[in-house]
Amino acid sequence: MTSITLSGVNKSFGANFPVIRDVDLEIADGEFCVFLGPSGCGKSTLLRMVAGLEMAYSGQIRIGDRVVDKVEPADRQVAMVFQNYALYPHMSVYENMAFGLRQAKTPKDEIDRRVKEAARILQIEPLLDRMPKALSGGQRQRVAIGRAIVRQPKVFLFDEPLSNLDAALRVHMRSEIATLHRNFPAASMIYVTHDQTEAMALADKIVLLHAGKDMLKHGSIAQVGKPLDLYHRPRNLFVAGFLGSPTMNFIAATFIGQETAGAHVALKGGEELLVPVDGSKLAAGAPVTLGVRPEHLAPVPGPAGQTLTRKVSAVEHFGEYSFVYLDGGTPAPLIAKVPGDGGVKAGDTASYQAPADCCHLFDADGIALTQI
């Protein structure tokens, strides 16, 4: 059993600086869980609490069947890969990987076997005699992962392991970490990142964390679920706005009434749209926010049902697709992600269809209305 359970976990730095609030979380055996959130949301702190490098102010952390709140980091059967690699600069690659095993008094031939096996998996065998300073960023990250592998942990912890690498190497290492997860199916993995692409690509489960006032108001966890669940069924405005690039369009609207097919809303621009959600608890005239992702806005020849017609303020071309910026978003301009060059230019008036099943509706508190 390598499941990880956090129950009622809270953490403050001093009396007045809460960083983690009311975290209840279950990470299943062998699951790849990503802690995602903006800077300062406490995702690294939460990871470090699982590692034993930070103590929880209250609550309980279990790894498997064991409560580990008072267990030393080395005895939790976890291994951690740090953002800046944290390789011991005065030891060779081999010594770096063997160090933890030597501390655990593992027999010499067993250490040798495990280090060489990890080096083979990570293709760093020729580097074993080198010192860390003689390695590239990608090689150092591999060694850091190798140091984690040799310990044969029940839980792998990754603290933003790719953020110091360049874009191309990041994509490559991301696929290597996915491979690592397949090679060690029994081990659970927790991965911290602020990069939603990494989270979407790697996670079995994403834990999206609030920061600042949202954390104080709603607790640390914004939403937990499979990546596509968070993408298609965000629980609130924060989740909807955090996932997706460019971010989801938000438009101020007024609730008109509930029909069988969904809620009827009027936008500030005058259009009326149907959103397949349950708005029966809302009063007519209640302020709501319509959300629709840029990639779901499809260009149409002119105003029709379920369309937005706006003045084009700018167009950005990326070859395969373009971003068309439209007036009238809340607070940022609306963006439509359209194929090719978009067929419009700044100053034009253009219409885009927002398919009903791609629209989201949020009440005045920013909570998503249930989809029907």
Added chain:
Amino acid sequence: MASSPATRVAGRIAVPVLGLFWLAVTTVPFLFMVMTTFKTQEESYSSSVWALPESLNFVNYADVLSGPFLTYLKNSVMVVAISVVLIVLISAMAAYAFARIRFRFNEALFGLIVAGMIVPIHITLVPIYLMTREIGLYDSPFALIGPYVATSLPISVFILTEFMRQIPKELEEAARLDGCGPFTIFFKIFFPLSGPGLSTIAIYNAIMLWNEFIFAYVLTSSTSTRTLPLAIWDYQGQYTSNIPAILAVVTLTSLPLVVAYAFGQEKIVKGMMAGSVKG
């Protein structure tokens, strides 16, 4: 503010000129000292002080080396070596605690130790002399080790604490995950990684203690227990001094330091800047 071309030219000339001037100020006495060691005592009185020696005369060196010089040398090496080892070990452990362990009086204690740098050693002479007599160490080279270590610790702890604060916290955390306790982290991670800082401390203190005069003068009195800085007393009589022999003693005494500085100059300079320049 951009400097004018005239200012830049003046700067380009003034800096080397001042450098050469300072080189002369520091090297001329040294050259004078070495030159004089090759003169006989009579020659040093009869000729001009700036006159070159008539021949390369090693009689002063032979004279010095046939006396108790080697005993002084042995005492100096022993006292400095033991003191430096203790200073490095104690200051490294203290610096690790101040740099990395959070405890209630961390800042206050660090401030107190660093404040020790402003205490003039002369006001401690009498109490230390009395204590040394009391514990029966008076007139032993070992009497010097305690005061040497104590007076060297403030600057050493200060420099090393700054040094250890620069070592990434993640290395310590990685070591904790690898199963290390505080002592293993100190000896296997921080101590080796502080190598440049430790050698700075070692070289700096070795130089200071090698030249130390006042404690050696107060706490030792016999020829068999004295250290090198006191050796010149053997060549100073009531009515006359053997100046070439005294300068030969000084030359031989300073020789190890000149060699040490030649090899460790970079580390000494770096250590001196460690406290004031961050990063």
